[in-house]
Amino acid sequence: MLPEGVLINGLTGEVSPGTGKYTKRLSELREIFQDQTELDRLVEVEGDPVVYEVIEYRKEGSDLFFGTTTMEPGKVSGEFFMTRGHFHQRRDMGEVYYTQSGHGVLLLESRKGETKVVRMDPGVCAFIPPDWAHRSINVGSEKLVFVWVCNVDAGHDYGDILKHGMRKIVVDRDGKDTIMNNPHYSS
Numbered sequence: 001m002l003p004e005g006v007l008i009n010g011l012t013g014e015v016s017p018g019t020g021k022y023t024k025r026l027s028e029l030r031e032i033f034q035d036q037t038e039l040d041r042l043v044e045v046e047g048d049p050v051v052y053e054v055i056e057y058r059k060e061g062s063d064l065f066f067g068t069t070t071m072e073p074g075k076v077s078g079e080f081f082m083t084r085g086h087f088h089q090r091r092d093m094g095e096v097y098y099t100q101s102g103h104g105v106l107l108l109e110s111r112k113g114e115t116k117v118v119r120m121d122p123g124v125c126a127f128i129p130p131d132w133a134h135r136s137i138n139v140g141s142e143k144l145v146f147v148w149v150c151n152v153d154a155g156h157d158y159g160d161i162l163k164h165g166m167r168k169i170v171v172d173r174d175g176k177d178t179i180m181n182n183p184h185y186s187s
Ligand SMILES: O=P(O)(O)OC[C@H]1O[C@](O)(CO)[C@@H](O)[C@@H]1O
Pocket: 054, 068, 069, 083, 084, 085, 086, 095, 134, 135, 148, 150, 156
């Protein structure tokens, strides 16, 4: 394993050299949005738009890996495009998100049910403590691009968020991103 400088384009999220990538489209995120009828309509009319793309840089044998998440702007009945959201399988491992461009909200929730919000504006480096669920939301009108750094063993635990939702949602109210209680949250 040798050191290496990796070029990250803060406007497009391109990683050179990257070692893997995936894309999430709206139809794959159906369960996490409030208005699924409107989501189905958007998928039909807009041809299943991309919501976010993740590109990673990972080296076999390293304890750390990093990458970019690039989120498209968009809404479903006023609810902004967001990631699935997850806890880490390893409860002792956190993460770092460093925003490069665009504007977002990082929604965090502890196991005890505390909610925190960190604004994702260019230059903000967000600390995600171990055992806090995290979801990023693009509240702007351009791409939201951020770099994340994590332990390779952290893993993703999507189960709890998928089953119960998060306690808060982020919606457009009169042109302003607004944090509201999730009417569909189930404890
Ligand atoms: O894995 P999710 O919740 O769909 O969100 C994707 C984001 O989370 C990560 O898994 C990093 O924790 C990245 O791949 C990306 O920032």
